[in-house]
Amino acid sequence: xxxxxxxxxxxxxxxxxxxxxxxxxxxxxxxxxxxxxxxxxxxxxxxxxxxxxxxxxxxxxxxxxxxxxxxxxxxxxxxxxxxxxxxxxxxxxxxxxxxxxxxxxxxxxxxxxxxxxxxxxxxxxxxxxxxxxxxxxxxxxxxxxxxxxxxxxxxxxxxxxxxxxxxxxxxxxxxxxxxxxxxxxxxxxxxxxxxxxxxxxxxxxxxxxxxxxxxxxxxxxxxxxxxxxxxxxxxxxxxxxxxxxxxxxxxxxxxxxxxxxxxxxxxxxxxxxxxxxxxxxxxxxxxx
Amino acid sequence: xxxxxxxxxxxxxxxxxxxxxxxxxxxxxxxxxxxxxxxxxxxxxxxxxxxxxxxxxxxxxxxxxxxxxxxxxxxxxxxxxxxxxxxxxxxxxxxxxxxxxxxxxxxxxxxxxxxxxxxxxxxxxxxxxxxxxxxxxxxxxxxxxxxxxxxxxxx
Ligand SMILES: Cc1cc2nc3c(=O)[nH]c(=O)nc-3n(C[C@H](O)[C@H](O)[C@H](O)COP(=O)(O)OP(=O)(O)OC[C@H]3O[C@@H](n4cnc5c(N)ncnc54)[C@H](O)[C@@H]3O)c2cc1C
Ligand code: FES
Ligand code: FES
Numbered sequence: 001x002x003x004x005x006x007x008x009x010x011x012x013x014x015x016x017x018x019x020x021x022x023x024x025x026x027x028x029x030x031x032x033x034x035x036x037x038x039x040x041x042x043x044x045x046x047x048x049x050x051x052x053x054x055x056x057x058x059x060x061x062x063x064x065x066x067x068x069x070x071x072x073x074x075x076x077x078x079x080x081x082x083x084x085x086x087x088x089x090x091x092x093x094x095x096x097x098x099x100x101x102x103x104x105x106x107x108x109x110x111x112x113x114x115x116x117x118x119x120x121x122x123x124x125x126x127x128x129x130x131x132x133x134x135x136x137x138x139x140x141x142x143x144x145x146x147x148x149x150x151x152x153x154x155x156x157x158x159x160x161x162x163x164x165x166x167x168x169x170x171x172x173x174x175x176x177x178x179x180x181x182x183x184x185x186x187x188x189x190x191x192x193x194x195x196x197x198x199x200x201x202x203x204x205x206x207x208x209x210x211x212x213x214x215x216x217x218x219x220x221x222x223x224x225x226x227x228x229x230x231x232x233x234x235x236x237x238x239x240x241x242x243x244x245x246x247x248x249x250x251x252x253x254x255x256x257x258x259x260x261x262x263x264x265x266x267x268x269x270x271x272x273x274x275x276x277x278x279x280x281x282x283x284x285x286x287x288x
Numbered sequence: 289x290x291x292x293x294x295x296x297x298x299x300x301x302x303x304x305x306x307x308x309x310x311x312x313x314x315x316x317x318x319x320x321x322x323x324x325x326x327x328x329x330x331x332x333x334x335x336x337x338x339x340x341x342x343x344x345x346x347x348x349x350x351x352x353x354x355x356x357x358x359x360x361x362x363x364x365x366x367x368x369x370x371x372x373x374x375x376x377x378x379x380x381x382x383x384x385x386x387x388x389x390x391x392x393x394x395x396x397x398x399x400x401x402x403x404x405x406x407x408x409x410x411x412x413x414x415x416x417x418x419x420x421x422x423x424x425x426x427x428x429x430x431x432x433x434x435x436x437x438x439x440x441x442x443x
Binding site: 004006035054 | 289305306307309328329330331333336342343344345348349350352353355396414415417418419
């Protein structure tokens with residue numbers, strides 16, 4: 001039987017209250033959202049926080065909707081809610097395609113967007129999706145709030161810029177005309193973490209690519225992105241040869257590691273092929 | 289820590305350690321052993337219960353996180369001595385062999401039919417995709433859920 005080490009438990013009543021609790025308990029306190037990464041780690045004693053601060057009651061972190069030209073996704077939005085939202089699906093099919101293959105429906109009822117990003121697992125699917133669309137992360141702390149581009153959010157495996165006394169409150173994504181996006185993942189079995197996965201975001205104007213975003217996960221891409229492939233795409237027509245070349249550049253730029261999910265050459269091959277497929281669908285959608 | 293949880297319509301107040309998992313709270317504190325406990329790693333789904341009407345894996349929820357909330361377990365499916373149609377479906381279609389996965393399957397099936405009264409095979413398989421039947425009786429589980437859907441449509 002897996003039993004976490006003992007800890008204090010506090011329920012936050014508001015964001016300021018959560019910040020106060022974080023300050024009171026110090027750096028060994030952890031926020032708990034869906035708990036579907038943290039509780040398993042605590043059961044295995046890979047994490048032994050002194051205190052858990054439960055943010056599940058904070059409705060202000062659960063907002064999901066469009067504000068002007070921006071999609072706002074609260075940190076506490078459950079995977080299932082992101083998947084069920086029509087506006088998300090209409091503006092950013094990448095999120096629906098990613099969510100459909102994250103874990104399973106029961107885990108998705110509990111796990112949250114913010115928890116996924118803050119967990120910063122190098123195989124996290126949403127990290128790639130948010131990197132592709134260049135979201136902004138809003139973080140609050142004792143000194144107020146700050147906005148961090150998602151590509152500066154992850155410092156390394158399991159490490160983000162969110163300091164111990166801070167809370168990720170929301171993700172913001174600009175909605176722009178002429179954009180298309182898609183997500184491609186290969187997993188060993190239903191509900192598993194990716195062997196490799198790629199999110200693509202393209203904006204075209206009269207057939208020419210004016211903005212490109214590529215998010216790669218589980219393949220050691222720095223900041224989950226492929227900036228050289230993105231730069232290559234700008235100003236070109238989104239034809240097959242161009243997308244293939246971008247996929248080749250993306251695959252060459254990542255650094256997968258061999259593990260139980262596969263050897264390096266297989267993962268690199270997947271990175272390229274999935275990049276191509278995601279780009280193709282994103283391009284199609286950007287024209288629609 | 290004191291918690292007050294409504295389980296199957298009845299309120300329970302208990303003093304628990306924060307580290308107590310919901311599955312053990314239900315089984316050991318309340319003696320509601322219908323909810324099973326298997327992999328302990330949020331992979332198999334035998335521990336699925338409904339928290340505020342939504343299926344969750346209770347081996348990955350702390351009992352203190354259910355404080356002030358409503359939990360429904362397999363014991364809560366039967367109403368006034370009558371089995372829920374999903375339970376009846378599992379009886380009629382041989383939806384269980386050893387029965388280990390059954391409580392979790394039933395709780396997810398109930399939730400699926402509440403949201404989608406006429407699911408096709410693919411939708412049923414998707415809904416239970418986070419749950420393992422160690423006897424591998426998926427065909428009959430799918431048939432059982434379809435049976436329940438048809439029964440509910442006919443009344
Ligand atoms: C069986 C299973 C399969 C899975 N499969 C996949 C998969 O295929 N792909 C995938 O990408 N993920 C997968 N996951 C992971 C899952 O989607 C996320 O890890 C999980 O949802 C994390 O979110 P959470 O809300 O549960 O986070 P928690 O476990 O509550 O928290 C995770 C970490 O983030 C911190 N945190 C949480 N919220 C905040 C916040 N607002 N501000 C600051 N810090 C915060 C916590 O302190 C903790 O350190 C799987 C998980 C399980 C259990
Ligand atoms: S015991 Fe909870 S998922 Fe297996
Ligand atoms: S009936 Fe035995 S595990 Fe499903």
